[in-house]
Each structure stands twice: as C-alpha cells, then as structure tokens.
Amino acid sequence: MAQLIIGACYGDAPSSRSAEFKKYDHWVHDLHIGGLIVVNRVQNGMVRYAEPHAMAVFLNRMQKMAKVPLIVAGDFERGSSMRVAGGTPFPYSMAFAAARDPEATHFEGLVTAREARALGVHWILAPVADVNNNPENPVINIRSYGENPNEVAEHVTAYIEGAHSDPKTRVLVSAKHFPGHGDTNINSHLGMARLEASKERMEAVELKPFRAAIAHGADSVMTAHMSVPAIEPEEIPATVSPKVLTGLLRGELEFKGIIVTDALDMAGVTAKFHGGEASVRALEAGADVLLMPPNPEQAIRAVVAAIESGRLTRRRVEESVLRVLAAKIHVGLTPGKKLVDLEAISDVLDPPEADERAQQVADRAVTLVRNEGNVVPLANPDSSCLVVLVERRQSQYGQRIIDEVRKRAPQMRVAVLDASLPGAALADAAGDTARCHAIAVTTFVTASDTRNTVALGGDLGPFLEKLTAGPAPVVLVSLGSPYLLASFPKAAAYLATFSVASTSEIAAVKALFGEIPITGHLPVTIPGFARYGDGIQTPAKTH
Known part of the structure; x- marks a missing residue:
C-alpha cells in the first residue's frame, strides 16, 4: 500500500551522505512509496525555487532507486515557474479570466505539460476549480479564475484540454479543492475551513467547475480540508x-x-487527527492517494494495522493501488522510460513564444476599476512618485517594477516600505509625498500558506489610508488580491493585475505609462465598489 504515499521533496540535489538524502533513500528504497511532490523551500520569508537541472538529477537518482517507477507531482498552477526557476512566468489564474482568454489558458496547460515532463514531473496538481466568491478567502483568492462558476468551468476545461493535447507529453491533471474552497474565510494550512452553503447552492456554484472537469477528462480530483455541513453533518x-x-x-x-x-x-486535518489516523480515515472515505503525510512510515504502519484489524479491507486498498499503477502506465512510466533527459531540459523550458504569450495575458489582464481625474496613465512620470509596499524587508516582489520604472522615468522618486516598519518610520521613509504630481502605490497581497488574511500587514494599511487622504492623487496598483480597494476608498485610481508574477509587474508599469491599452474586466465583485465584469477601457497613449 506504500504506492499510495506521495512524499515531499525540494527539488535540489543533496549529498548522498546527508541526512536529507538518507531520508529519501529510506522512503524510496525501503518503504517503496509511490511518488514524490516537488515543493519550495522558504527561508526568511523568501521562496527558493528549484534549479531545473539539479532537480532532474535528484529525480533521476530517486527513479533509479525505485523498484516501481515513481510518479512525481508538482503544484504547477501557474506553470512550472511556480516551483522551478526558469519556467515560463505565467500569471495567476485570475489574470486569465480578467483577460477573458480561455485560449491562453489552453496554451498554458499545453506548455505546463511539456515543461513538467522535461523536468521529470508527471502529475500537475492543477487547475484550481474553486469559485472565489468570498473576498475574505485567505487561501484561494487569485489562484481561482473568479466568482462566476461558468467562467471558472470554461477555464478549467480549457486548461485540462491543453494539458492533454500533446500525446508526446502525457500528464495527469487534478481539479482542486473538492467540493469547492472558494467561499471560505479560514486558511486550511492553519485550521479547518467551513463551507456554509446549501446543497442547492453548491450545485449551482461550487460543483459546476468540478462537473465540467470530470466531463473533460480530469485524471484526478484533490480534496479540501474543510467541513461541508450540507453534505457531511459531522464536523470533519x-x-x-x-x-x-x-x-x-x-x-x-x-x-x-x-x-x-x-x-x-496541513492543520486543517492534523488539528483533528494525529499520527496515521488521517491517512486511515482518508482511505476509509474513498481517497486513493495520501499526499504529504507528516511521517510516511507512520502512515504506512497505521494503514497496515487498519487492514489487519479489519477496519480497512484489503480490497478497498487494492482498488486505490490499481488506480495509481494504471496512472503510471498511462503517462508512460515504465522501468525503461522513467529517467529525465538532462540535455533536453533547456530546450523545453521557457520557450520564447510562451514567454510572449504569458506577457500578453498579463498585459490584457490589467483592469482599471477607478480613474478620477484621468490620473492613469501618468501625465508626468518624472515628477510622480512610486511607493512599493511589501510584507518583508527581503522580498522577491517589486524589484522588477522598480527596474522597469527607472528605465522609463529615471527621475521618479522611489520608496520601498515593508510591514516591519512602524507608522512613523513609514512616513519618514516615504518622504514629502505632497510634492509628487501623482503617487503610484504597488501592493502584493495574495494567498499565503502562513497567513489567515489578505490585508496589508503591520502599519502599511494605516499608512496607505493616510497617503490616499493627502493632496497628491494616489494610484493604487494591486498586484495581488483585487479586493484591496474596499479598504482604501479614497484612492484616486485603482489598477488590478490579479497576479504577482514578473510578467504582471511589467504589465502594471506598461499600463501606468500608457504603453498598452487597458482592457481587463473584473472576474470578481469588489463589494461596495465594483461589480463583476467592470473595467474602464483606456487606449494606449499616442506618441
């Protein structure tokens, strides 16, 4: 039954003498787990992406060690670049909906499948089929295609069809998080969420994208760590x-x-069930694959004990094992075809045409929700100011925006402020903003494994509120949650990119400088401020 276990790895290549390597050796060689999932290391708040060749070398070593070929998974919701350095920098899912471009979503699925297989990944844990109709959702947000279940279903099916469209790069895809995590306000990494919706509402909203995914050949469905009282009265x-x-x-x-x-x-399940109990209960419930149990060996022992005691039948477990083995055969995993061609990786990752298409989506996703005084595009960039708000002093966000702005307006004053600074220090660091012709403020608030909110951290919120009440008009550029406008009603203009990818940072600057037409439409409602589908259409500047 160990074939049902997927263990987590970081995609780097540890020394065979290291404790980390010996752990993987034990999982694969001794326990015979079914596969691995590549996740990111996070150090001091900074995400470390896997180097593609090192990752492939590591996976090859694991495959050589495995008696049964390993299936390798990755949360490639926005392409391989979500986990691996050098992949096509696709924006977040909500940007595709804002651009109203299901064909681009199909293309993303195709490119992601090709990049995944080049890296040694066979199972793409995407697309996100959640309908994000709760502005307070701290874990889905811009990972979703929006609040319209029909639009979400359209993009979900486009992604699946794209990922399955090249017979030379077969992959599994996974619609998630069943039965729909979009209308929750608790981060299931930190606690158990709850869906307060009737069965009738679920049929009309949450379940629509999953039905579409199943009808269009989704290979797998991922569960959600949330209670669903309309279906399951027990609080589990x-x-x-x-x-x-x-x-x-x-x-x-x-x-x-x-x-x-x-x-x-995740705490959404570990808070209630300890040790291997969650693994046993998941199999009892009907799950086939146990993703990232905290201790794979403990999970295996618990399941074996459940079989021996009669709690789980051998037939029930064998059904799941057969599904896993059939999936491995489907993607072409055989003892003779399980290794990555290291020389081919660079030829497949980040092709120029994919880069161009990703940038086009990011450009077309930019949505102008408010524009008092036609402050966007900026009339006098050199006499305007840029304020970049980030959560941590060391952040991967904002640097591309600063570089792009300085190329275009070398005299523009730039301030980078983080949530660790107290209010007085934020004001001092920002300087005398009253002299700015306009102030562009960029924010990067998005779903996170470690937060239960999608608000600005620390004193950034009060600082921005005061800034929007000042004499200089503020253009609030949200490169994350589009719902942020509701907290800052005095902003003169509001731009949303629905993504914190590098392509979205570039798109934001292009929009501010009038280099592209602004044509995006809101895929969600911003309560009290804007409706689904809104978007002020603005032509590019003529030179």
Missing part, C-alpha cells in the same frame, strides 16, 4: 468524509479517476 474535513468523497464525488458526480488528498501535513 471533506478529506476524511465518506459522504463527500464516496457519496458525492464517486456517487453523484460519477468520478472514476484518482482522488488525492490535499497535503496531510
């Missing part, structure tokens, strides 16, 4: 609910593919 996560997984997903939605849990090291 959907991940361990037979009523949700077997009754609803297998029964009513007639899904025949792989059911994979969300990561079993």
Whole structure:
C-alpha cells in the first residue's frame, strides 16, 4: 500500500551522505512509496525555487532507486515557474479570466505539460476549480479564475484540454479543492475551513467547475480540508468524509479517476487527527492517494494495522493501488522510460513564444476599476512618485517594477516600505509625498500558506489610508488580491493585475505609462465598489 504515499521533496540535489538524502533513500528504497511532490523551500520569508537541472538529477537518482517507477507531482498552477526557476512566468489564474482568454489558458496547460515532463514531473496538481466568491478567502483568492462558476468551468476545461493535447507529453491533471474552497474565510494550512452553503447552492456554484472537469477528462480530483455541513453533518474535513468523497464525488458526480488528498501535513486535518489516523480515515472515505503525510512510515504502519484489524479491507486498498499503477502506465512510466533527459531540459523550458504569450495575458489582464481625474496613465512620470509596499524587508516582489520604472522615468522618486516598519518610520521613509504630481502605490497581497488574511500587514494599511487622504492623487496598483480597494476608498485610481508574477509587474508599469491599452474586466465583485465584469477601457497613449 506504500504506492499510495506521495512524499515531499525540494527539488535540489543533496549529498548522498546527508541526512536529507538518507531520508529519501529510506522512503524510496525501503518503504517503496509511490511518488514524490516537488515543493519550495522558504527561508526568511523568501521562496527558493528549484534549479531545473539539479532537480532532474535528484529525480533521476530517486527513479533509479525505485523498484516501481515513481510518479512525481508538482503544484504547477501557474506553470512550472511556480516551483522551478526558469519556467515560463505565467500569471495567476485570475489574470486569465480578467483577460477573458480561455485560449491562453489552453496554451498554458499545453506548455505546463511539456515543461513538467522535461523536468521529470508527471502529475500537475492543477487547475484550481474553486469559485472565489468570498473576498475574505485567505487561501484561494487569485489562484481561482473568479466568482462566476461558468467562467471558472470554461477555464478549467480549457486548461485540462491543453494539458492533454500533446500525446508526446502525457500528464495527469487534478481539479482542486473538492467540493469547492472558494467561499471560505479560514486558511486550511492553519485550521479547518467551513463551507456554509446549501446543497442547492453548491450545485449551482461550487460543483459546476468540478462537473465540467470530470466531463473533460480530469485524471484526478484533490480534496479540501474543510467541513461541508450540507453534505457531511459531522464536523470533519471533506478529506476524511465518506459522504463527500464516496457519496458525492464517486456517487453523484460519477468520478472514476484518482482522488488525492490535499497535503496531510496541513492543520486543517492534523488539528483533528494525529499520527496515521488521517491517512486511515482518508482511505476509509474513498481517497486513493495520501499526499504529504507528516511521517510516511507512520502512515504506512497505521494503514497496515487498519487492514489487519479489519477496519480497512484489503480490497478497498487494492482498488486505490490499481488506480495509481494504471496512472503510471498511462503517462508512460515504465522501468525503461522513467529517467529525465538532462540535455533536453533547456530546450523545453521557457520557450520564447510562451514567454510572449504569458506577457500578453498579463498585459490584457490589467483592469482599471477607478480613474478620477484621468490620473492613469501618468501625465508626468518624472515628477510622480512610486511607493512599493511589501510584507518583508527581503522580498522577491517589486524589484522588477522598480527596474522597469527607472528605465522609463529615471527621475521618479522611489520608496520601498515593508510591514516591519512602524507608522512613523513609514512616513519618514516615504518622504514629502505632497510634492509628487501623482503617487503610484504597488501592493502584493495574495494567498499565503502562513497567513489567515489578505490585508496589508503591520502599519502599511494605516499608512496607505493616510497617503490616499493627502493632496497628491494616489494610484493604487494591486498586484495581488483585487479586493484591496474596499479598504482604501479614497484612492484616486485603482489598477488590478490579479497576479504577482514578473510578467504582471511589467504589465502594471506598461499600463501606468500608457504603453498598452487597458482592457481587463473584473472576474470578481469588489463589494461596495465594483461589480463583476467592470473595467474602464483606456487606449494606449499616442506618441
């Protein structure tokens, strides 16, 4: 049954003498786990992306060690660049909906499949099928295609069809997070979320994209660590609910593919079930694959004990093992075809045409929600100011914006402020903004594994509120949650990119300087300020 276990790795190449390598050796050689998932290291708040060749070397070593070929997964929601340095920098899913471009979503699925297979990844844990209709959702947000279930379904199916379109690069895809994580306000990494919706509402909203995904060949569905009282009266996560997984997903939605849990090291499940209990309960509920149990060996022991005691039947576990083995055969994983061609990686990653298409999506996604006094595009960039607000002093966000601005307006005053600074220090660092012709303020608030909010951190909120009340007009540029405008009603203009990718930073600057027409439409409602579909259409400047 160890074939049902997927363990986490970081995609680097540790020494065979290191404790880390010996851990993987034990998992693969001794325990015979079914696969690995590549995740990112986070050090001092900074994400470290895997170097593609080092990652492939590591995966090859693991495959050579494996008696049964390993299936390798990756959360490539916005392409391989979400986890690996050098992949095509696609923007977040909500940007594709703002650009109203399902064809681009299809293209993203195709490119992601090709890049994934070049790296040794066979299972793409995407697309996100959640309908984000809760502005307070701290874990989905711009990972979703928006609040319209029909639009979400359209993009979900486009992604799946794109990922499956090249027979030379077969991959598995996974619609997530079942039965729909969009209308929740708790981060399931930190606690168990709850979906307060009737079965009728779920049929009309949450379940629509999943039905579409299943109809269009989704290979797997990932569960959500949230309670669903309309389906399961017991206060337990959907991940361990037979009523949700077997009754609803297998029964009513007639899904025949792989059911994979969300990561079993998340507090949404560990807060209630310790040790290997979550793994046993997930299999009892109908799950096939146990993703990232905190201790794979403990999970295996717990499942074996459950079989021996009669709590789990051998037949039930064998059904899941057969699904996993069939999936491995489907993607061409055989003992003779399980290694990555290291020389081919650079030829596949980040092709120029994909880069260009990713930038086009980011450009077309930029949405102008408010523009008092026609402050956008900036009339006098050199006499305007740029204020970059980031959560941490060391941040990967904002640098591309600063570089692009300085190319265009070398005299523009730039201040980078982070949430660790107290209010007085923020004001001092920003300087005398009253002399700015206009102030462009960029923010990067998005879903995070470690936060239960999508608000600005520290004193950044009060600082920005005071800035918008000053004499200089403020252009608030949200490169993350589009809902941020509701907290700053005095901003003169409001631009949303729905993404913090580098392509979106470039697009934001191009929009501010009038280099591109602004044509995006809101894929969500901003309560009290803007409706779904709104977007002020602005032509590019004529030179």
